[in-house]
Amino acid sequence: MFGCLVAGRLVQTDAQQVASDKFVFNLPDCENVNHVVVFMLGTVPFPAGMGGAVYFSFPDPAVGQVWQLLGFITNDKPSAIFKISGLKAGEGGAHPFGMMTVPQAPSVAQVGVSIESLDLLAQQTPVSNSAVSTVDSFTQFTQKMLESLYNFTSSFALSQSQMTPNPSEMYVPASSILKW
Numbered sequence: 001m002f003g004c005l006v007a008g009r010l011v012q013t014d015a016q017q018v019a020s021d022k023f024v025f026n027l028p029d030c031e032n033v034n035h036v037v038v039f040m041l042g043t044v045p046f047p048a049g050m051g052g053a054v055y056f057s058f059p060d061p062a063v064g065q066v067w068q069l070l071g072f073i074t075n076d077k078p079s080a081i082f083k084i085s086g087l088k089a090g091e092g093g094a095h096p097f098g099m100m101t102v103p104q105a106p107s108v109a110q111v112g113v114s115i116e117s118l119d120l121l122a123q124q125t126p127v128s129n130s131a132v133s134t135v136d137s138f139t140q141f142t143q144k145m146l147e148s149l150y151n152f153t154s155s156f157a158l159s160q161s162q163m164t165p166n167p168s169e170m171y172v173p174a175s176s177i178l179k180w
Helices: 118-123 135-154 174-179
Strands: 002-006 016-019 022-028 035-040 050-057 067-073 079-083 108-117
Touching (some): 002 022, 035 067, 050 118, 067 079, 108 118, 135 174
Antiparallel strands (some): 035 079, 050 067, 050 108
């Protein structure tokens, strides 16, 4: 039903169901994670009028499990990217995981998805530091990525006089990338 992607790692689709309406993903080595992507797999939609509240829990043996609301996903918004690098362990509030004991290793964070009504989701306020990435940040990323691609490919540039014929090699003029 759900998937979770930790930036730079493999996709997880093996959520542990801890209640009829609650699912948990384990995130090992969470200290080196900046963003988490939560998405629907497209196999099973939410029931009409329902969505999934997305929560995050740091491993903190001194405080216990404290869940922080990151945001939500719905049938109309089937994925979201959340920044977790600015969150702090031990900070959080009321959550639907209640006093439920969800097995958690000392070095493993968790992402929880709780199926809730859309009305309830609209009334909840996510943790301020977990802001969902905006289109502007994606635009900036794309621009920087393309600039990096151009710089990388330009480092292999040769003039026509330097080129040696090679029938198995294809060449793309740098001017065509600049025109694009």
